[in-house]
Amino acid sequence: xxxxYLHIPFCEKKCIYCDFYSVERTGEIARFVDxxxxxIALRAQYSHTIxxxxxxxxxxxxxxxxxxxxxERIMMTLRExxxxxxxxxxxxxxxxGTVTQEKLTAYRQLxxxxxxxxxxxxxxxxxxxxxxxxxxxxxxxAMDLARKAGFDNVNMDLMFALPEQEIxxxxxxxxxxxxxQPDHISAYSLIxxxxxxxxALMKKGLANxxxxxxxxxxxxxxxELLGNAGYAQYEVSNFARNGQECKHNVLxxxxxxxxxxxxxxxxxxxxxxxxxxxxxxxxSEYVHNSTLPIANKETLNKEEQxxxxxxxxxxxxxxxLSKFEEDFSVDIKTxxxxxxxxxxxxxxxxxxxxxLSLLPKGYAVCDELTLSLITxxxxxxxxxxxxxxxTEERDDEPSFSLxxx
Ligand code: SF4
Numbered sequence: 001x002x003x004x005y006l007h008i009p010f011c012e013k014k015c016i017y018c019d020f021y022s023v024e025r026t027g028e029i030a031r032f033v034d035x036x037x038x039x040i041a042l043r044a045q046y047s048h049t050i051x052x053x054x055x056x057x058x059x060x061x062x063x064x065x066x067x068x069x070x071x072e073r074i075m076m077t078l079r080e081x082x083x084x085x086x087x088x089x090x091x092x093x094x095x096x097g098t099v100t101q102e103k104l105t106a107y108r109q110l111x112x113x114x115x116x117x118x119x120x121x122x123x124x125x126x127x128x129x130x131x132x133x134x135x136x137x138x139x140x141x142a143m144d145l146a147r148k149a150g151f152d153n154v155n156m157d158l159m160f161a162l163p164e165q166e167i168x169x170x171x172x173x174x175x176x177x178x179x180x181q182p183d184h185i186s187a188y189s190l191i192x193x194x195x196x197x198x199x200a201l202m203k204k205g206l207a208n209x210x211x212x213x214x215x216x217x218x219x220x221x222x223x224e225l226l227g228n229a230g231y232a233q234y235e236v237s238n239f240a241r242n243g244q245e246c247k248h249n250v251l252x253x254x255x256x257x258x259x260x261x262x263x264x265x266x267x268x269x270x271x272x273x274x275x276x277x278x279x280x281x282x283x284s285e286y287v288h289n290s291t292l293p294i295a296n297k298e299t300l301n302k303e304e305q306x307x308x309x310x311x312x313x314x315x316x317x318x319x320x321l322s323k324f325e326e327d328f329s330v331d332i333k334t335x336x337x338x339x340x341x342x343x344x345x346x347x348x349x350x351x352x353x354x355x356l357s358l359l360p361k362g363y364a365v366c367d368e369l370t371l372s373l374i375t376x377x378x379x380x381x382x383x384x385x386x387x388x389x390x391t392e393e394r395d396d397e398p399s400f401s402l403x404x405x
Contacts, residue, residue, distance in 0.1 A: 001250075002258065003053060003256065004057070004260075005059060005259070006261045006265070009023060011023075017196055018193075020060065029066065032284070035284045036074060039292075040077045043081075044081035051083075053085065054088055054089070055088060057090075062093070062095045089248060091112070095134060096134040099146075101148060104149035105150075117139065120159040126169070143156070155246065157187075158177055158222075160187060161215040165218070167221065174225045178226070178231075187226070235249070263282075263293070274296070306328040307378070315366055321356060332373075339373065348365060
């Protein structure tokens, strides 16, 4: 699997908790679209081998601030330089306060086939606290517009563990969301990220994160209600019905490669991770000088790749045991025999279809389980790693050459 990610760094107004890179200077969108198209072409020049893309994801920021014409230009530039398979999943993140019937219909005609709405809450007071720009009614309307435009794959994000959030409000949010019947739901706990206004409020004693036990309780309620409503959990925070999992996210969690564009975007090509400048001005200067806007890059060694694979896969659909052994020469069932038996006894995990996968009770203690497994892998790496030879190239991986001027 191979993916393309495009970061659209504009929002009408910053939400209180958000640490994604975005600016409120929406008057600069048209110029940014020029720059982004230039970066897409520039990056294609530097990649000798470009695999076919199975997924495209417009994230941000607020991609739905782009007009149909701007979106069309980006899609055309992408298709000109990258082979996107006909059945590719193409997602656009949308803020419910920025969509119209006309815009969503045009997006659908451009080949976008999945929408992801940042809803977060249906409670007016919570939305105001988070400084979201939309009302609960606009979220209802957004879903209606999406279905009328022909989208049969729609995600909605929901947030819990807001300061002082009561169990009743959280349950009501879930029931309301389930009533809208999105195909996919992402449910996240509110994080107080450093550098955000919310974090500053906490430092002044004006906002308190939910207590750990309350957060865990809300999470368990969420898992139970969503499970009862037919949403199967396939990652710590993600639930899908009728198998409509987000292919783009599954690609990240499986350690597959992706090429990314836009300020602050992170990409992973060959064994190299790179990230673009987190500044629209700097990003634009580099691209207009025909230089890739890469702020930095790193090459993961095999050991780091192994830890990352274990971490990501355990949190998602489970560790593919034979693939893990094939790639890293480590048999998890042997090195973590006692832990796995303990996890199975506690109904935290099971081994199914060749994967070591978490069960709902296991997702609730996912951090602890991941830590214990990584600790075992570290011990294993410390004792045996030096004797192994990983220099051989895998021939099923795309081979890239990424040159930074
Ligand atoms: S709309 Fe999304 S990206 Fe923009 S500030 Fe809010 S959470 Fe962040």
